Amino acid sequence: DVKVTQSSRYLVKRTGEKVFLECVQDMDHENMFWYRQDPGLGLRLIYFSYDVKMKEKGDIPEGYSVSREKKERFSLILESASTNQTSMYLCASSRLTGQATEAFFGQGTRLTVV
Amino acid sequence: GQQVMQIPQYQHVQEGEDFTTYCNSSTTLSNIQWYKQRPGGHPVFLIQLVKSGEVKKQKRLTFQFGEAKKNSSLHITATQTTDVGTYFCAGNGGSQGNLIFGKGTKLSVKP
Numbered sequence: 001d002v003k004v005t006q007s008s009r010y011l012v013k014r015t016g017e018k019v020f021l022e023c024v025q026d027m028d029h030e031n032m033f034w035y036r037q038d039p040g041l042g043l044r045l046i047y048f049s050y051d052v053k054m055k056e057k058g059d060i061p062e063g064y065s066v067s068r069e070k071k072e073r074f075s076l077i078l079e080s081a082s083t084n085q086t087s088m089y090l091c092a093s094s095r096l097t098g099q100a101t102e103a104f105f106g107q108g109t110r111l112t113v114v
Numbered sequence: 115g116q117q118v119m120q121i122p123q124y125q126h127v128q129e130g131e132d133f134t135t136y137c138n139s140s141t142t143l144s145n146i147q148w149y150k151q152r153p154g155g156h157p158v159f160l161i162q163l164v165k166s167g168e169v170k171k172q173k174r175l176t177f178q179f180g181e182a183k184k185n186s187s188l189h190i191t192a193t194q195t196t197d198v199g200t201y202f203c204a205g206n207g208g209s210q211g212n213l214i215f216g217k218g219t220k221l222s223v224k225p
Binding site for chain 1: 120123147149156157158159162202204212213214215216217218
């Protein structure tokens with residue numbers, strides 16, 4: 001059974017903290033994505049990666065960075081968490097074929113910044 | 115950058131009524147995907163359309179891709195309470211297989 005696993009289901013962090021969200025996939029996918037989901041705004045792409053050590057900015061990269069040191073792992077980093085980063089964060093992965101292919105999502109991490 | 119617009123944002127129907135959500139892109143898409151997210155869950159892939167004018171069916175769900183490959187629709191016939199959730203379309207945002215999602219249509223079904 002294919003799987004995308006996010007390290008935490010719920011997180012509560014303080015303003016100014018450095019926050020790491022981890023995502024691991026077991027499907028040997030080249031592509032990995034981080035989205036945030038907010039009511040009425042849908043899924044907005046933060047960053048994606050199509051290979052180890054490669055990253056591309058999405059629509060809303062400000063305040064975030066990412067790390068892809070191994071193919072199976074894609075980390076999202078909030079350098080200094082702020083209350084406007086309170087959201088549901090979804091990680092996804094897919095194969096790289098030149099066209100978009102089915103994306104598999106993790107269960108999501110609901111982050112609250114207080 | 116590329117944008118994918120989806121309407122309506124919300125739809126409330128009586129069980130047994132039909133439902134349609136529409137998706138429009140600012141640019142021509144190489145393909146379009148549809149996902150369903152149940153309440154409290156994560157998006158799950160439903161289908162991918164690739165060809166101009168393509169129509170695909172999954173039981174009561176009918177998916178269409180426009181002739182110009184800039185719009186798509188999902189139609190559900192005779193909705194059931196199990197259809198409740200948010201339906202997203204997603205278009206290819208570039209050669210690396212990036213996915214740009216619409217804002218989704220949240221469907222509620224009254225029994």
